[in-house]
Amino acid sequence: MNATLAGIGALLLWAFLALLSKLAAGLPPLQLTAMSFFVAALTGLGVVAARGELGALRQGPLAWAHGVGGLFGYHALYFAALAYAPAVEANLLNYLWPLLIVLLSAPILGLRLGPRRLAGVVLGFAGCALLLGGGARFPAEAWFGFLCAIGCAFVWALYSVTARRLDRVPTGAVAGFCGGAAVLAALAHLVFEPSVMPDARQALAALLLGLGPVGAAFFLWDLGMKRGDPRLLGTLAYGVPVASTLLLIAAGAGAFTWNVALALALVAGGGWLAATAR
Template identity: 65%
Template structure:
């Protein structure tokens, strides 16, 4: 399998945008998680649809039910879990636990995509997993509040959901799906999560302070990033992107701390070092022949 440099760089651009995901989600609080997910997807999906229409590619939205299930389930499921985790648990720790998805991508890419894993990548994944265990064992800097254990569990579930979505995007049955279809997935995810908000969450609406964060979410991390990531996972190197993604939680965590949404305790710093070190180790593994 030969990966193209351009799509891999597109995936890297998505990782850069996702460094802002946790901060913008926190700045949008206290908007309920499903409402926040639905509004961000509505913004991102609408902008994406306008671009697709301008390119004359609306026919790309006609896809089989399996493709829609994968796209909508992955996008809506991951973000609902992630935003709920940030609302319940200390944001720095929840954010780092969510970033088990890069190491899960590296692991899952081997059996699901037929790619070799190798001892160096396995060692890198092991270091990343050790960082996650350290966070859980130490209780993080924020302590275990009433909702923290549930928030941590949701963060781990979000990581698994995104890893499965990402790796399955490149399997033979789904790799042929055009990237333009992501606009439809975003709009459908908006409809699903907004319906969930009406059914399960208390009524509410963002105020003037929350709307800038919601709009930025929809434009970047919950908008353009999906199209870039879809291209990267389908035509780039999923193992390299999965390992380079270890840099994203560092940038994301630093942004949270800079805006007063967390602090860097000893366990967080040690966990981040293990996660990034594992990513560097795996990313420098010898390429396939």
Template identity: 65%
Template sequence: MNYATIAGCGAIALWAFLALLSRAAAAIPPLQLTAMAFTVSAVLGLSVVAWRGRLAALRQSRRAWVHGVSGLFGYHALYFAALAWAPPAEANLLNYLWPLLIVLFSGLLLGMRLSLRHLFGALLGVGGCVLLLGGGAGLSAAAAPGYAFALGAALVWALYSVLARRFQGVPTDTVAGFCAVTAVLAAAAHFTVEATIWPDAGALAAAVALGIGPTGAAFFLWDIGMKRGDPRLLGTLAYVTPVASTLLLCAAGFAPLTGVTLAAAALVAAGGLVAARA
């Protein structure tokens, strides 16, 4: 496992805290929270880029900017729309098809060889995700728009992740610029459709933590992993995220720890081991 794949694993680890921090900031409207978190990540990211004297790295082609902004803003806009139009369990279940799509797109779009171990490992991850998020869920026609948004979110994030490899000449510093534009677009959408709520100290701290980790450093690490690491392995290991998120929620007292959760964790761990051996 090279350093870039390890960096991608760091992003997966940070995303495990997304649900916990989002739950702590639940009083903030979704688009407002997105704008706040991405503002934090943009300010920190641009500060580091400026300190390194690499602001010129932001001068990239229109294609690079479309790829970056559509990936970050497009995914989050579709994901939050899915949560608004469909039950959370089903929306999450469909959204977490993106790791499997990354594995498949690595072969279809990048020409990487997919072994049976890659595919079997990814399917074990899907099984763990279905077991964790799909228990008792039933798809309904009334929530069809939400399901479409969730599938769209999965497709957008998988394409953003895999196609990043075609932008290897674009430095990771540009992610700071993508975060800044995403913050502006999210703020514009928020003021259009949501009422602004000033958060209390706990929710504000959670929003800042989101901007530092899951919607901040994680994107820089993921960019490195997708451009120079093994997207097949990272796509499989990404199924750790929903399980780890649930375990953290259980540890914080927001959800009960059940045998289903432990069984899902075992399936995901098995999938990761199978894929790693490939």
């Protein structure tokens, strides 16, 4: 149960991603990713070193490919999706990952789903679609961006579910994976984007992202996926876009409308069904 709570902590931190990204507006996305991951790596390595657990970084090629590939692969595909497809549609397809986590838990991990869990995740996706998919169109010319969006959903779902197969890899190793992702993001930034010198606001946003949604969240998520209930966490993940929207509204960047209220009710209902399933 404590591990599942850790996974819920990661979801709560991810709810701040949109708000902090808005604070960092003006920075190229790959540069912001590299900066945030560097903060996450340095902070994580500091904690691991203070606990005398630097040996956690000595992992085999499979663990490194899984960790760095999952963290960087998801973000690279997500940014490509936003570049080549309309943002609303790309974000909606990206949020297939909670549904995929629940569905993949059965064939990969042998966990039983049951009608209540399936109903819960369907309600969650319905709430997400209502919130993010208003007026969504899927023009044929944006097919590459849509493929990238579906790809990033599959990458994150597979990364999350298969983490349980690597449960002997300590969570402290995520610090090294963040460092690897930071290096890859920095190289991709130098190839594909112009560099921007961040001002104080943007630097603060990158720091907070690296400490929270692009930092501590990955450590908590790793623990939740390896020791907690991925079926429940996958369903509750649909609360992330709702909570993110509510934070933006609280910050004055939106209005509380009927579709936000209905999406909140659907996601809450789906989470309740999943949480009370045997």
